[in-house]
Amino acid sequence: MDSFDLLVIGGGINGAAIARDAAVREAKVLLVEKDDLASHTSSASSKLIHGGLRYLEYYEFRLVREALQEREILLRTAPHIVRPLRFVLPQTQGMRPWWLLRAGLLLYDLLALRGSLSWARSVGRNESALREPLKDGSARRLLSYWDAWVDDARLVVLNAMDAAERGAEIATRTKFVSARREGEYWHALLADGRQVRAKAIVNAAGPWVADVLKRQLREGSASKIRLIKGSHIVVPRLSEGDHAYILQQPDGRVVFAIPYGDFTLVGTTDIQVAAPGDACISPEEVRYLCDAANRYFVRQTEPDDLVWSYSGVRALHDDGAAEAKAVTRDYHLELDQDPGAKLLSVFGGKITTARALAEEALDMLDMEGRRSTRVAPLPGGDLTPPFLAYLDQLRDGLDPALVERLGRAYGTRLRDLLGDAATRSDLGRHFGAGLYEREVNYLVEHEIARSAEDILWRRTKLGLAMTETEQKRLADYLGDQGPSCNGSVPGAGTSSI
Known part of the structure; x- marks a missing residue:
């Protein structure tokens, strides 16, 4: 029977970050995930x-401060998949007053302290690129501030890769069945019949955290969760440029409109649901998001325009808030007080604060060792001038747009992916949308991709640009049944994408 210091249940961002931090501290770690990495909530975010x-409206100053600190860390340690993003905030009659927005943004910048991003400011009347997409009368004045964009699923994968390269075992498509305490160890059974033991278990199963506690571990909990569904739609571009919009709504919520390649990503909703499997966008949500965008943009969008949609269920710590939008996004860590082998459960959290959550979780478990995830780059994140020169050299032999995409996805690991390839013919079979055989093989060998869906909707997001025939060609090459209908039918989406 294999023995571990830590068994992590769940391959979302929290589980992957915890496995990475534990591996950095030289603990022996096993992470188990019943599906693919980031196959549920962590790939269904607003990116x-x-x-x-x-969150400032709910006086969550500590959470905002920590998240802004983590934003700065990720901009340094994962600059290939995390990049600054400018937001434009229209002030509309009947919504939050100008003075409140201005004060909120000032406080936001002050909480960031010495962050690297520019401070918020008013948008000048001559800044037509920011104003032209908006309807006349939809905004009296505009404010501008900065946050950051992330390839969410890749962030999960890179945390898991780093953990694996430091000695952790990452077991995807491996369901956790049960575990029982025997003295100082948990004895666990996995769906493939494998039995392992671990000194501690971290239950980071996201929307399934309560199910794992009750059914697989047969343990109680003082904490409760609220399952909140968030849905997004992807539509033809509503505005040009690389900036995003944050749109106030009559119900007090805000909706983001974010550039997403050739499209615009609009989201999210906040709907309480009964079960983790309820991650499916409803016609009412689609209508809500279309209306949210149409209040502001000259280019109107309707449900028939949808290119794609997706939904995810977030397991938020139940703080007693009456409305879903008011439930805290802060995380709560519960350490079981029973003697013997330790059990820690993760409730809530957000993708931005996963590294800090992991650090706190391992401190609670008394795991000693280096705490270097604050400064250590994620795989591919050690961008230096020599690498940037390497990218320029690649553009001479390869399509510049392809080099740009690969550089942003893989960073310095692009050297490993390409090897001695210098021209397009060196990349092997072309499956479509700039996806070549060499990249597919790299994803299978180094990033634990197993199916077309893993590659098209989580590792690369190229499913948006590929035809069903091209997707099937990739599926045949990999020997699976092809991507699910959620990745190929416009308008369909679940938390598994």
């Missing part, structure tokens, strides 16, 4: 690394 401007 933002941000402090959470609207």
Whole structure:
């Protein structure tokens, strides 16, 4: 029977970050995930690394401050997949007053302290690129501030890769069945029949955290969760440029409109649901998001325009808030007080603060060792002038747009991916949308990708640009059944994307 210091249940951002931090501290770690990495909530986010401007309304100053600190860390340690993003905030009659928005943004910048991003400011009347997409009368004045964009699923994968390269075992498509305490160890059973033992278990199962406690571990909990569904739609571009918009709504919520390649990502909703499997966008949510965008943009969008949609269920710590939008996004860590082998459960959290959550979790488990995730780059994040020169050299032999995409996805690991390839013919079979055989093989060998869906909707997001025929060609090459309908039918989406 294999023995570990730590068994992590769940391959979302919290589980992957905890496995990475434990591996950095030289603990022996096993992470188990019943599906693919980031196959549920962690790939169904708004793709933002941000402090959470609207959380200031609920006086969550500690959370905002921590998230802004983590934003700065991620901009340094993962600059290939995390990049600054400018937001434009229209002030509309009947919504939050100008003075309140200005004061909120000032406090937001002050909480960031010596952050690297520019401070908020008013948008000048001559800044037509920011104003032209908006309807006349939809905004009296505009404010501008900065946060960051992230490839959310890749952030999860890179945390897991770093953990694996430091000695952790990452077991995807491996369901956790049960565990029982025997003295100083948990004895656990996995779905493939494998039995392992661990000194501690971290239950980071996201929306399934309560189910794992009750059914697999047969343990109680003082904490409760609220399952909140967030849905997004992807539509043809509503504005040009690389800036995003944050749109106030009559119900007090805000909706983001974010550039997403050739499209615009609009989201999110906040709907309480009964079960983790309820991650499916409803016609009412689609209508809500279309209306939210149409209040502001000249280019109107309707449900028939949808290119894609997706939903995820967030397991938020139940703080007693009456409305879903008011439930705290802060995380809560519960350490079981029974003697013997330790059990820690993760409730809530957000993708921005996963590293800090992991650090605190391992401190609670009394795991000693280096605490270097604050400064250590994630795989590919050690960008230096020599690497930037390498990218320029690649552009001479490869399509510049392809080099740009690969550089942003893999950073310095692009050297490993390309090897001696210098021209397009060196990349092997072309599956479509700039996806070549060499990249596919790299994802299988180094990033634990197993299916077309893993590659198209989590590792690369190229499913948006590929035809069903091209997707099937990739599936045949990999020997699976192809991507699910959620990755190929416009308008369909679940938390598994």
